[in-house]
Each structure stands twice: as structure tokens, then as C-alpha cells.
Amino acid sequence: MDLRQARERRVRTGGIELCVAELGDPEAATIVLVHGYPDSKEVWSEVAARLADRWHVVLYDVRGHGGSSAPQPLRGGFTLEKLTDDFLAVVDAVSPDRPVHLVGHDWGSVQSWEFATVDRTRGRIASFTSMSGPCLDHFGHWIKGRIKQPTARRTLQLLGQGAKSWYVYLLHTPVLPERAWRGPLGRRWPAILSRMENVPRGDYPTPSLSRDAAHGAWLYRDNIRSRLARPRPAPYAHVPVQLITPTGDSFLSPALYDELDRWVPELVRHVLPAKHWVPRTQPDRIAAWVDEFAAATEKRAGAGPIEG
Numbered sequence: 517m518d519l520r521q522a523r524e525r526r527v528r529t530g531g532i533e534l535c536v537a538e539l540g541d542p543e544a545a546t547i548v549l550v551h552g553y554p555d556s557k558e559v560w561s562e563v564a565a566r567l568a569d570r571w572h573v574v575l576y577d578v579r580g581h582g583g584s585s586a587p588q589p590l591r592g593g594f595t596l597e598k599l600t601d602d603f604l605a606v607v608d609a610v611s612p613d614r615p616v617h618l619v620g621h622d623w624g625s626v627q628s629w630e631f632a633t634v635d636r637t638r639g640r641i642a643s644f645t646s647m648s649g650p651c652l653d654h655f656g657h658w659i660k661g662r663i664k665q666p667t668a669r670r671t672l673q674l675l676g677q678g679a680k681s682w683y684v685y686l687l688h689t690p691v692l693p694e695r696a697w698r699g700p701l702g703r704r705w706p707a708i709l710s711r712m713e714n715v716p717r718g719d720y721p722t723p724s725l726s727r728d729a730a731h732g733a734w735l736y737r738d739n740i741r742s743r744l745a746r747p748r749p750a751p752y753a754h755v756p757v758q759l760i761t762p763t764g765d766s767f768l769s770p771a772l773y774d775e776l777d778r779w780v781p782e783l784v785r786h787v788l789p790a791k792h793w794v795p796r797t798q799p800d801r802i803a804a805w806v807d808e809f810a811a812a813t814e815k816r817a818g819a820g821p822i823e824g
Contacts, residue, residue: 518719519561519575524583527576529605530598535583536576536606540568545642545814546611547806548574550603552622552649553736554697554705554729556582558720559621559795566803571617571810574610578602578624580731582724594734596630596652596743603631607640615642617810618755621795623735625649633751633779643813644753645806647760648792650772652739654779656747658772673771680767687736694730702726712766715796756782758809760802762790784809 522537549560557575564573580586587593620628629651631637632644662670709715757780
């Protein structure tokens with residue numbers, strides 16, 4: 517689907533403008549889709565098209581990506597706190613009277629875990645579907661637990677995830693990631709996705725990819741080290757969570773989610789035999805699970821307006 521058919525608006529927050537696209541009936545309950553790295557909102561186009569008949573579907577370009585402006589300076593402009601500001605600005609604009617169903621992939625899921633666990637978003641989120649992106653605080657506790665209480669299995673898990681996270685170390689390198697993305701890596705990325713992940717060609721990736729990826733390196737630099745070293749002591753989700761785990765994910769081990777039940781009030785798990793970019797390779801399955809989970813949550817809640 518071409519998102520140029522969507523209704524578009526600009527939302528101002530913290531000195532930047534976010535590009536927000538909407539599909540479906542604005543009077544229906546809202547599903548917000550948050551993209552990851554190095555993507556833009558177009559990664560969700562096929563999923564959004566499958567949800568728009570029943571839901572008010574909202575996609576936005578994360579700051580510094582796609583049609584959204586970038587903070588100046590870039591350093592310190594991509595913290596989880598500022599990303600939460602952006603999310604609240606979007607949902608206040610598109611669904612001021614009802615909580616939204618939140619869906620995140622990759623870094624969209626990482627930041628959405630922040631949204632689902634901080635107090636200032638209480639009442640604004642009805643449910644959260646996470647795929648291929650852990651909570652950094654949960655990840656920090658996961659690492660610390662395996663260091664403090666090692667077993668052969670836990671040590672292998674830690675080493676395995678360390679190997680899968682090789683790209684994180686590179687993204688912390690000054691200048692090099694930006695040059696790579698603005699040069700040969702950016703030009704070859706569509707072919708890499710097609711060959712390695714079986715991602716179909718189409719409206720994704722967009723021409724803004726190289727710039728988006730260069731900006732998005734600050735997602736890692738502004739958040740990873742600080743949160744993994746000093747995770748919040750009680751990062752409990754205040755909404756029901758659906759976890760979709762691709763078993764062939766090259767970047768994240770399924771073992772990262774072994775202890776997730778301790779952090780969420782209600783957890784639904786799905787395992788998908790697929791690689792990392794499931795919004796592009798498995799849109800039917802992803803849309804169906806999102807639809808079912810959101811509908812079940814709406815039914816239990818009675819779909820009433822937000823109080824206060």
C-alpha cells in the first residue's frame with residue numbers, strides 16, 4: 517500500500533515536527549504503529565492497510581526519520597524521555613479522548629516499552645504489542661542476573677546475545693556509521709533486505725533511508741549504555757502486553773524474553789518462524805494478531821472514554 521493515500525498532519529513537540537499519517541475511521545479505536553531502525557513509518561504500510569477497515573490506524577515518523585524533522589543538536593536529542601514526549605504529543609492529537617493500542621517493531625518496540633512502563637502514560641495506552649525490541653531496563657536486569665548468578669545455560673545465553681549485538685558496538689563508533697549509511701551501505705540496503713530477509717520491494721525502504729539511518733544511530737548512543745548499566749528498578753508495564761517473537765531474528769535471542777512474565781500484568785506470547793522484518797514479510801499474520809489482541813482488550817474494557 518502507498519501511504520500517500522493516507523491523511524497526513526504535522527504534530528509539533530519539543531522544537532521538532534512529526535509527520536503523522538492516518539488511515540481508517542477517526543471515530544474508531546486507534547492503533548498506533550511505531551517503526552524501528554533504520555526504518556520510517558512505511559515499514560508498516562502493509563500491516564496498516566490490513567487494519568484500516570476496522571481501526572483508526574496511525575503511523576508516525578520518529579524524530580529525525582522520514583518526514584519528521586531532526587533535533588538540533590543530534591546528541592541528546594533521541595533519549596527515551598524525549599521519544600515519550602513525542603508519543604504523547606501524537607496520541608493527544610489523534611486520540612485525545614480514548615487510549616490507543618500501541619504496536620512497536622525493533623526500536624519502535626524498545627521505545628514503546630518505555631511508553632508502557634512510565635507513569636505519565638497511564639490511561640493513554642490500552643494495550644501494547646511488542647516485536648523484535650526488548651525493554652532496555654528488562655534487558656539490563658537480564659544481563660545483571662546472568663552475571664551475578666551464572667550457570668552454563670545462562671552464560672551461553674549471554675554470549676549468544678552479545679554476538680547478535682555486534683552492530684550495536686559499531687553504531688557507537690563516531691562518524692563511521694553515518695559515512696557508511698550515506699555511502700555504500702545506504703545504496704545497497706534494499707538489496708540486502710531482499711536477499712537476507714526476503715523483504716519484497718515496493719514503497720519501502722524510502723529514499724530518506726540514508727539520512728534516517730545516520731540520524732537514528734543516536735537512538736543507540738543516547739540510551740543503550742546508560743540504561744543497560746543502570747536499569748530502572750521497577751519497570752513494570754501498566755497495560756496488557758502481546759509479545760511476537762520471530763524465531764529466526766538475527767539480532768535478538770528469544771531467551772531475552774524468558775523472564776518477561778515478572779514485568780507485565782498480562783502476557784500473550786506468539787512465536788513466528790520468520791526473520792527480523794516481520795512487518796514486511798508477515799503482514800497478514802502480524803495484522804491478524806494485532807487485530808485480535810486489540811479487539812479482546814477493547815471488549816474487556818468496554819471501550820469507554822478516558823476519565824478526567
